[in-house]
Amino acid sequence: MKLRSFSRFFVEASQSLRRNILMTIASIATIALTLFVCGVFSVIVLNINKFANDIESTVEIQAFLEEDLPAETASALVTSIREIDGVDDVTFISKEEALANMATQLEETPETLLSSLGRNPLPDSYMVTADSADDVAPVAEKLEALDGVAEAQYGDDTVDNLFQMLKWIRYFGIALILFLVVASIVIVAFNIKVTVASRKSEIIIMRYVGASNWYIRWPFCIAGMVMGLFGGIIAVALLYGAYTLFIDQFSSVLVFMSLVRVNTDFFYIFGFMLLFGVLLGSAGSLLSLNVYLKERAKKQ
Amino acid sequence: MKMISLKGVSKKYDNGQLALDHVSMEIEAGEFVFLCGASGAGKSTLIRLLFREEVATDGKIIVNGRNLRKIKRRELLRHRRSMGLVFQDYRLLPKKTVFANVAYAMEVTECKRKDIRKRVPEILEVVGLSDKAGSFPSELSGGEQQRVAIARALVNRPAILIADEPTGNLDPQNARELMEVLKRVNDKGTTVVMATHAQDIVDEMRKRVIMLHEGRIIYDEEGGGYHEIALV
Incomplete structure (x- = not known):
């Protein structure tokens, strides 16, 4: 395909877009809607990821020390714990502090608790926080392996359940996006097919005078790309507007989770939406045209 | 041959x-x-x-x-x-002028603009339509439209x-x-x-x-x- 043909393709593409302005608007709206929903889900997934990370990184691992561990050995353990990869913070909790904490939880005084229990059954422990959510399980494992540590605990079950749920939300989002992608390709293909049908005679003439299939395809493909790009721009603008508004209105209400601010991750999402719009538009037009060109070839 | x-x-x-x-x-x-x-x-x-x-x-x-x-x-x-093809129903593009209709056949084969500008008037002369180059198909008689179709079929020799x-x-x-x-x-x-x-x-x-x-x-x-x- 020669370069000079492309200026002609662009002219033809813009002509056909303007000639079928309603169809063009419908296609752009469809693409915009699809991309917007994709964007919304990406943002939800982004927020869920952050939420999950926030939760997991605040999860504390409690490393209970063996009973009757000499005080020096116990305090020396802090160095070994700090050396573990992924450890963020380490705090020593003596058995007395542990008892005090327990008493507070039970709304009693340590003395009454101690007298009813006979002796302090709680061991010394280290409260360890991990750098990130992914580090929690391995850190706990390594803590348990240390000499002098009897057991390392963190709320595995609750956290695991939460993560299980978040995973399913993510899967659902991906499935919905896939469905919407297919739906919008079909709609764009259908729309372009109508355009193609309205230019049927022209396409037939092009073939008769010896135009290659790609020569026929390019103007439609460019038209599809332009529609996709416009749809993408609209979707990005909508998502940006809607999300900033959402943050303004709801970040004070949703106190239990901090929302992701518009950051670089967002620009990836925006870029992806634009690119995806262009791909969607061209895929739709090529699909409809291919069906058409094959149909023609068969009939002839 | x-x-x-x-x-x-x-x-x-x-x-x-x-x-x-x-x-x-x-x-x-x-x-x-x-x-x-x-x-x-x-x-x-x-x-x-x-x-x-x-x-x-x-x-x-x-x-x-x-x-x-x-x-x-x-x-x-x-x-x-x-091969040049001519049909009973002319098959011209209604929104293009006579010149553009004939030039179209050269455009799709990616000829140079210079060659198109030179060749199209030549072939319009062969079919006797030099004076109609700027007209649209709807402004022509059936015979003239068919001659445009022939010019288009012949333009690529x-x-x-x-x-x-x-x-x-x-x-x-x-x-x-x-x-x-x-x-x-x-x-x-x-x-x-x-x-x-x-x-x-x-x-x-x-x-x-x-x-x-x-x-x-x-x-x-x-x-x-x-x-x-x-x-x-």
């Missing part, structure tokens, strides 16, 4: 209809041939086979040195560009011009003028194959006539006429 050669060519459509039945013929370069026969005789199928819109079910077709049953994609494009009932929509005067144009084109060396059932034109031109009936050639004669066919 043989321009078109068919050996035992048959075409059976998917619906079982046998459109051509062991047709063999040869057309020399520079010949003017009428393809005659009633509707459904196989004329259009034959034209579609020559343009390679359809592939023969059986037999061998060689056009301009290309074996059409073994032709590759790239070659196919070249093959089609070596095809070796063969194939016309399918080109006079079908024209009055006798316009039809005669069109035949003059085709004759001029043929005199300059282009092979012309014209499918028609316009008896008076065939009789008047006295060119080679190939008569098809139910998918078979029943008559093939140099300088023949339509009236003689009736006796067959």
Whole structure:
């Protein structure tokens, strides 16, 4: 395909877009809607990821020390714990502090608790926080392996359940996006097919005078790309507007989770939406045209 | 040199209809041939086979040195560009001027602008439409529109011009003028194959006539006429 043909393709593409302005608007709206929903889900997934990370990184691992561990050995353990990869913070909790904490939880005084229990059954422990959510399980494992540590605990079950749920939300989002992608390709293909049908005679003439299939395809493909790009721009603008508004209105209400601010991750999402719009538009037009060109070839 | 050669060519459509039945013929370069026969005789199928819109079910077709049953994609494009096609219904683009309609055929083959500007006026002169270059098809008579179609078919200097009932929509005067144009084109060396059932034109031109009936050639004669066919 020669370069000079492309200026002609662009002219033809813009002509056909303007000639079928309603169809063009419908296609752009469809693409915009699809991309917007994709964007919304990406943002939800982004927020869920952050939420999950926030939760997991605040999860504390409690490393209970063996009973009757000499005080020096116990305090020396802090160095070994700090050396573990992924450890963020380490705090020593003596058995007395542990008892005090327990008493507070039970709304009693340590003395009454101690007298009813006979002796302090709680061991010394280290409260360890991990750098990130992914580090929690391995850190706990390594803590348990240390000499002098009897057991390392963190709320595995609750956290695991939460993560299980978040995973399913993510899967659902991906499935919905896939469905919407297919739906919008079909709609764009259908729309372009109508355009193609309205230019049927022209396409037939092009073939008769010896135009290659790609020569026929390019103007439609460019038209599809332009529609996709416009749809993408609209979707990005909508998502940006809607999300900033959402943050303004709801970040004070949703106190239990901090929302992701518009950051670089967002620009990836925006870029992806634009690119995806262009791909969607061209895929739709090529699909409809291919069906058409094959149909023609068969009939002839 | 043989321009078109068919050996035992048959075409059976998917619906079982046998459109051509062991047709063999040869057309020399520079010949003017009428393809005659009633509707459904196989004329259009034959034209579609020559343009390679359809592939023969059986037999061998060689056009301009290309074996059409073994032709590759790239070659196919070249093959089609070596043929000019004209139809009964002109098939012009209504939103383009006469000049643009003719130039279109050169544009799709990616000719240089300079060449297009030079070549289109030349060919419009051949068909006698130099003064109509800026008109739109709707402003022209049927005869003029058909001459635009011929100009478009010829602009890329095809070796063969194939016309399918080109006079079908024209009055006798316009039809005669069109035949003059085709004759001029043929005199300059282009092979012309014209499918028609316009008896008076065939009789008047006295060119080679190939008569098809139910998918078979029943008559093939140099300088023949339509009236003689009736006796067959």
